[in-house]
Every structure is written in C-alpha cells, then in structure tokens.
Amino acid sequence: MEPSAPEEIAREPLFVVRNLDKVYGRPGRNSTRVRALDNVSIEVRRGEALGLVGESGSGKTTLGRLLVGFESPTAGSVLFQGRDIAQMRRAELGHFRNMVQMVFQNPFASLNPFRTVRDVLSSGYRRRIRRAELRTQLVEALERVGLHESMLDRYPFQFSGGQRQRIVIARALTVQPSVLIADEPVSALDVSVQAQVLNLFKALQRDLGLTIVMVTHDLRVVNFLCDRVAVLYLGRLVEVGERDEVINSSWHPYTRMLMSAAPNGDPEVRSTRPWVSSELGAAAPPEEGCIFAPRCWLREQLGNPERCLSARPESRELPVEITASPGHVVECHFAEEVPHYARLAEEQLAASDGPALPGMGSLR
Amino acid sequence: MDVPQGGVRAITIRAIVNNKRALLGTILVAAVLLFTLVGVFWTPYNPISFGGGKSFLSPSWLHPAGTDIYGRDIFSRIMAGGQTSLSIAGVAVAVAATMGSIIGVVSGFIGGIVDVIVSRVVDLMLAIPALVFALGIVALLGPSAQSVTVALSVVYMWQFARVIRSIVISVRNKTYVEASRGLGVSPIAIIVKDIFPSVVPILVVQITTALAWGILDEANLGFLGLGVQPPSPSWGSLLIEGREYLFDTPWLSLGAGTMVLITVLGVNLLGDGLRDIIDPRSAEK
Incomplete structure (x- = not known):
C-alpha cells in the first residue's frame, strides 16, 4: 500500500518501531545478558522533534542507535519510510545513511585527532567533485553551524567543546539528511555552550525541516526543543x-x-x-x-x-x-x-x- | 602559518630541519648510507682476500679499525659489510612491517571468527623461538642472502601483526570510526584515513627495534653457517668473529659494533622525530 497523495506521504511516519527487543550478551548465558529494550513500539513523525528521556540504563541511547542502524534488533523491527533497516541492501543502506545521521554525545571522541576539519567534513562526499566546488560546500557547511572558513585546516584539539560539537553537526549535515538522531549532544558541554548548540538545533530544524530525535536525560533540553516526549x-x-x-x-x-x-x-x-x-x-x-x-x-x-x-x-x-x-x-x-x-x-x-x-x- | 600540520603530509624538509631529533636521525642515517654506498665501489684495502698483511694490528692511521686474524683491514670489511647488513635487515623489516600491518589491520578490523583464527596462528608463530624459526626457513631454502632476508621477514612479521592488531582493536570502536561508518564511508577508506594514522607511531617504534635485531640476527645466522658465508663480510659476522678475542683485541668487534649503534640510534631518532611530526597534537613545539 504505497501512499500516493503528497499529504499522505507527509502524514506517514518516518520511522515505525514495532515490538523492538534488544538483548546484549551471548544467547544461553543468562547471567551476562542485559535486556536493553523490551517490546518498544513508537513512531517518529516527519518534521517533529521527539525527546527520548529516562534515567541512565533505561535504553534510550540503545533505541537511538537502533534508529541509526548502528545496532540490529534482537526481535521486532525498525522501519524507515516503510522499509526494514535490517533488511536493507547495500544501495538502499547508502541512501538511508544519507537520510539519517547521528550526532554523538562526546565531541571529544567523535572527531579523529589526526584529521583536519576539512578532512572530517569532506569524508561525507562520495563522488569526486572539483576542489573549488568542494571548498565552497565545506565553507557553507561550516557557516551553517556558525563557524568560519579559516577553521578548515585546524585539528580538533584546537577547538573548544562547543565548537567541536558544531563540527560534528556540520559533518552530519554534509550528506543533507532529513533526520538527525542526537545522543545527549549537549551533556558534555558546559551550560553556557549548551544553549548555543541547542539554539543551533532549533534553527536547523526550522530552516532545513529536519526531524530530530533527541536522546537526553535533561528535561530542560526537552522543554526547549521537543514536540513530543517518550519516557523509557x-x-x-x-x-x-x-x-x-x-x-x-x-x-x-x-x-x-x-x-x-x-x-x-x-x-x-x-x-x-x-x-x-x-x-x-x-x-x-x-x-x-x-x-x-x-x-x-x-x-x-x-x-x-x-x-x-x-x-x-x-x-x-x-x-x-x-x-x-x-x-x-x-x-x-x-x-x-x-x-x-x-x-x-x-x-x-x-x-x-x-x-x-x-x-x-x-x-x- | 601558525596552523600546525599533521599526518604524513606534514613530513617536509622544513619540518625535519625544525625537529632536532628528526634532523640528527636523518644526518646519522644519511652518513651510514653514504659510508655503505662508498663501500660498494671502493674500499682502502681488499676486504676479502688474504693480502699478507699483519694479523691483529691495533688501530692506526693506516688501519683505522685495525686488522683481523688474517691480516685483513677491518675498516674495509666494515665498509663492504654494510651493504649486506643494511640490505638484508632493511628489506626484511620492510616486508615484515607491510605483511604484519596487513595481517594486523585485517584481523583487528574484521574481528569475529577471522580474528580468532588469525590470532591463534600469530600466537603459534610467536611461540617458536625466532632464531630456530629462521634457521628452519634458511635450511629449507638453502643458505644465501636472499633466504636470510625471506627468513627474517617471516619471523618478524608476527610481532608486527600482533602489535598492530591490538591498536586497531582499540581504535576500531572509537566514536569517530562509527561516525565515518554512519556517513557511508567505505571500510577501506575508514582503515586508511581513520585507523592507520593511530597505528603509525607504534609502527615506527617497532620498525626501529626490528631493524637493530635484523642486523644482529643476520649475523647469528651467518655464524651458524647459514646465510652469508665467510669470507664475505657483514657487520654481524664481524662482531661475531671478534668475540673470541674480545679481551685481547677488542677493536675487532668495536668498529662493526659502532656502526650498528649509529644505525640503530639514527633510525630511532628519525622514527621518534617523524612520530612527533606526524602527530598534530605535538606539532606546537
């Protein structure tokens, strides 16, 4: 049943999570097995900001990682635009990766210390494009997150936490995704910088029409950014x-x-x-x-x-x-x-x- | 430019000149290479034939390193022997480092059953004493410089594989590798751009130690009658020839020993310096 009219597509949820189970550890060894997700069903609607909240150990990060396809479900399924992520073939998965991007919790771990901002940002471009064109695109990507082009040839260690997180966001945006899954994107930053990054998320959602799934334990973040909240x-x-x-x-x-x-x-x-x-x-x-x-x-x-x-x-x-x-x-x-x-x-x-x-x- | 550089691109003549250790290492290595290169074409005396000179002469202006038991000029033998030592050790270590890196990266990156099997094989190979292993290979191939090179490559490879595998495993699950994967970057590109830079510093250290061992192991094999045969000189064989007379005429070994020392020191310094230059975090010296 393919949706035909455009408004029908718009109403169709981006993600449909059905009866999702995720168990870590080897089967048979009950003592080491951890049930991170238990029969979770939820939808992520197009254009919304959904908050996943809960204490540590509640499985909110696991759910976020399953949505990006970094983990595979033990049982149940995650459907993206009607297609099961676990069943996707190579080409389809490539397309999915371009649509759904993750922003990580710790901006000090999510950037390779050996690579310049230019390297980091250009890794998302798969096709060969001309240098000048690439440069314009990279500068655009930096400006979108409020950074200057003079920072292209610097290394991650030369940036503050907030700047790093902006670079991480810029990297995620280089493939022009429609969904950002953010795993506690501000919890490693200090409070004054948190506000800047959250404002950036809000601006991006408004300007690019992004769907945002925000994994967080911080209710202020939810209050500021989210339309709906899921409690785990x-x-x-x-x-x-x-x-x-x-x-x-x-x-x-x-x-x-x-x-x-x-x-x-x-x-x-x-x-x-x-x-x-x-x-x-x-x-x-x-x-x-x-x-x-x-x-x-x-x-x-x-x-x-x-x-x-x-x-x-x-x-x-x-x-x-x-x-x-x-x-x-x-x-x-x-x-x-x-x-x-x-x-x-x-x-x-x-x-x-x-x-x-x-x-x-x-x-x- | 106040912006520090990193990675292999950062290795420039200017960077080497600015880094004391890299500069000193380069000078030492260059000197050793030049010395050896001259030795290929010209030596003050014939290094091989028994020319009727006096035995056991102590160092003098005529014989800077003295003469050996057959009256041959040791300085000439050192010059001529460098070629054998450096080419065998150098080629063996280069091959071992390449093969070991490939084995280590593949095993560590793929993980799972592949890693289990490869790791057991590596353990098995490391369990065999290096010299015995090399002896076996040379015995199989017949004594020659080539078979010594092959033997040392095969013996050293596993050490490289193990060290590099452990680094790859520690880097494999870093968030930035996951981020690249999430961007749809191919596994080969992830290995080359995200994982290998972390391997380089350790690889450099490993190469310098292996090079020193290579020079000595070549001599050990020669001493046991496998490998380069007397009267052709090599640094290792010169060291071993002099061992018997170490207390009476120490200069027999001293010259070759000094050359090994200078070579290893130079390579070590160079490796250290290169590691500093490659790592962008240490670039603001």
Whole structure:
C-alpha cells in the first residue's frame, strides 16, 4: 500500500518501531545478558522533534542507535519510510545513511585527532567533485553551524567543546539528511555552550525541516526543543505524548517521579522527596507484572493492588476525553488515577509541610 | 602559518630541519648510507682476500679499525659489510612491517571468527623461538642472502601483526570510526584515513627495534653457517668473529659494533622525530 497523495506521504511516519527487543550478551548465558529494550513500539513523525528521556540504563541511547542502524534488533523491527533497516541492501543502506545521521554525545571522541576539519567534513562526499566546488560546500557547511572558513585546516584539539560539537553537526549535515538522531549532544558541554548548540538545533530544524530525535536525560533540553516526549524505564516505553502533557500532567507514576527529580533550584524541597531516593541500578526488572511496581508510589497509594505484580500492563492509548490531544500512550493499569492521587498528595504536602509529590509545576 | 600540520603530509624538509631529533636521525642515517654506498665501489684495502698483511694490528692511521686474524683491514670489511647488513635487515623489516600491518589491520578490523583464527596462528608463530624459526626457513631454502632476508621477514612479521592488531582493536570502536561508518564511508577508506594514522607511531617504534635485531640476527645466522658465508663480510659476522678475542683485541668487534649503534640510534631518532611530526597534537613545539 504505497501512499500516493503528497499529504499522505507527509502524514506517514518516518520511522515505525514495532515490538523492538534488544538483548546484549551471548544467547544461553543468562547471567551476562542485559535486556536493553523490551517490546518498544513508537513512531517518529516527519518534521517533529521527539525527546527520548529516562534515567541512565533505561535504553534510550540503545533505541537511538537502533534508529541509526548502528545496532540490529534482537526481535521486532525498525522501519524507515516503510522499509526494514535490517533488511536493507547495500544501495538502499547508502541512501538511508544519507537520510539519517547521528550526532554523538562526546565531541571529544567523535572527531579523529589526526584529521583536519576539512578532512572530517569532506569524508561525507562520495563522488569526486572539483576542489573549488568542494571548498565552497565545506565553507557553507561550516557557516551553517556558525563557524568560519579559516577553521578548515585546524585539528580538533584546537577547538573548544562547543565548537567541536558544531563540527560534528556540520559533518552530519554534509550528506543533507532529513533526520538527525542526537545522543545527549549537549551533556558534555558546559551550560553556557549548551544553549548555543541547542539554539543551533532549533534553527536547523526550522530552516532545513529536519526531524530530530533527541536522546537526553535533561528535561530542560526537552522543554526547549521537543514536540513530543517518550519516557523509557528499564528498556520499556512507559509513556509517549505531547511534550507539555508528559511534563506537566503525566499519566504515568514513573514520569511524575522523573519530573519531580529535576532540580528546581531549592535544595530543601528535593531532598525531602522520598520517591527519588531509590537507585535504578538496585532494581532488577521484575520477571512479571509491571516493571515499575517495586518503586511505584501510586501502587502504595492504591493499597498495593495484586494486578501490578501479576500482569504486565499493556501499552494503551488514553481516550481523547481525558487527554488534551490524541496519541497519548501510557503503560500503566491505573493511569487514569495518576492525576487524582498526585493532586491529593500535593495537598497533603501543602498541609503538612512534609514531602512533596512529583510534577506539580515545579519544572517551569 | 601558525596552523600546525599533521599526518604524513606534514613530513617536509622544513619540518625535519625544525625537529632536532628528526634532523640528527636523518644526518646519522644519511652518513651510514653514504659510508655503505662508498663501500660498494671502493674500499682502502681488499676486504676479502688474504693480502699478507699483519694479523691483529691495533688501530692506526693506516688501519683505522685495525686488522683481523688474517691480516685483513677491518675498516674495509666494515665498509663492504654494510651493504649486506643494511640490505638484508632493511628489506626484511620492510616486508615484515607491510605483511604484519596487513595481517594486523585485517584481523583487528574484521574481528569475529577471522580474528580468532588469525590470532591463534600469530600466537603459534610467536611461540617458536625466532632464531630456530629462521634457521628452519634458511635450511629449507638453502643458505644465501636472499633466504636470510625471506627468513627474517617471516619471523618478524608476527610481532608486527600482533602489535598492530591490538591498536586497531582499540581504535576500531572509537566514536569517530562509527561516525565515518554512519556517513557511508567505505571500510577501506575508514582503515586508511581513520585507523592507520593511530597505528603509525607504534609502527615506527617497532620498525626501529626490528631493524637493530635484523642486523644482529643476520649475523647469528651467518655464524651458524647459514646465510652469508665467510669470507664475505657483514657487520654481524664481524662482531661475531671478534668475540673470541674480545679481551685481547677488542677493536675487532668495536668498529662493526659502532656502526650498528649509529644505525640503530639514527633510525630511532628519525622514527621518534617523524612520530612527533606526524602527530598534530605535538606539532606546537
């Protein structure tokens, strides 16, 4: 079923991820096997900026790498414009590589110390083109990210972190991709430089119509850049929705907790919140039932229902009567109860001056 | 230009002149080569025939390095022997470095089952004592300068392969290699442009040590009756000839030893200097 009309193509998602599993380690050796992604299904729409958020170890980077084709899925599939990346032939893969580019986390590791900016930027050009023409293109590529042509013959070690990340972005753009997958592109930079790079992403998205998938643990980045947010927890996608809905009025207890963990400038408030105390690393994912149940505050509030431990919640789309916009997907048996109990606890907090509940407008 | 250069392109006459070690190394290597080249065409005395000169003369103006047991001028023998030593060691190391690099890069870059098999073969080859291995090969091919060269190439190759494989493995998973792959750069181009530059510094060091061993191993083989046969001189055989009389007439070995020393020192310095010039990070000296 090939889409015919242009608007149909525009509406068709760029990426369709279906029931994706990624397990690291050798089959048969259960002790060394790590389940990085567990039954993840998500779509990336054309022209949007999608944020993948979660704690470290949640599988957000793995998902990003699967989207670029750097890893192959253990089960399930990643479709790009309707074609499975794992099934692509050489020519098709070349085309895919030109469409989808990655921006890496650490700009100090992603540039070869032995190669000049000119070398680095020209490696994306496969065909032989004339020197003068190549030069114009390289200068253009540099100017697009706010760097000057005099930097062409310098080496990576002569640049600051922010400049390096611009070079990395410029390199990704030399093949004129339509999608950028960015893996924590600003986390290695200091705060003043982060803003510059994020502004660059925003400008590029606006000017070139890029689709951006932003892997990040930084909610400020999400707030600034993303249209939609997907929240991962221990390899499972627990919530996907419009950015404002996920951040401010989430329907998943984990998302609420994650939002409350964001620093809000008042050290006193954060330190009294009980739900952010438990370490992710300490929690081995439970074999059955909800993956978040061992840490779930909502479950406590509801009186520890048996269902959370026995049945793994299906990922389901919430009805439009509840959410403001369609397509809000959540993985929780009691998602509808979340706002009520969150408000309840917030009121208790206000009355008792004790621990606060997560997510109540503290972020903005 | 205040912009530092790096890579093989950075090796210019100017860069060598500006780098003390590279300059000194170049001078030493050039001197050794010139000395040897002259020795091919002219020596003060006949280096081979027993000309009836006196034995065991100590160094003098007439015989700068003295005379040996048969009364031959040792200085002339050193001049004539350089050709054998340098060509055997040089060619053997060049071949070994090339073959070893190819084996190491292929094994390290491809990985998986190929790497496992190649690594085991390399381990096996390294487990055989070098001299015994070389002896076997020379015995198989028959004693001659060519078979010594072949033998030393085959023996040295595995050391190169192992060292280079380990570097390739450490570089293979760097993010910048992944980035090139993501841009659709071909594996050959990735090896040449992204991986090989990291190999070069270690390769240079490895080559300099192998060259010194090459000169000595050629002599060892000659001493055992394989390889270049007496009376043709080589530095190694001169060293070994003098060993018996080391306490009474040390100059028998001293001249050839000095030449080996100068050669190795020159190559070492040159290698060090080139490594500095190639690495852009050390370019702002």
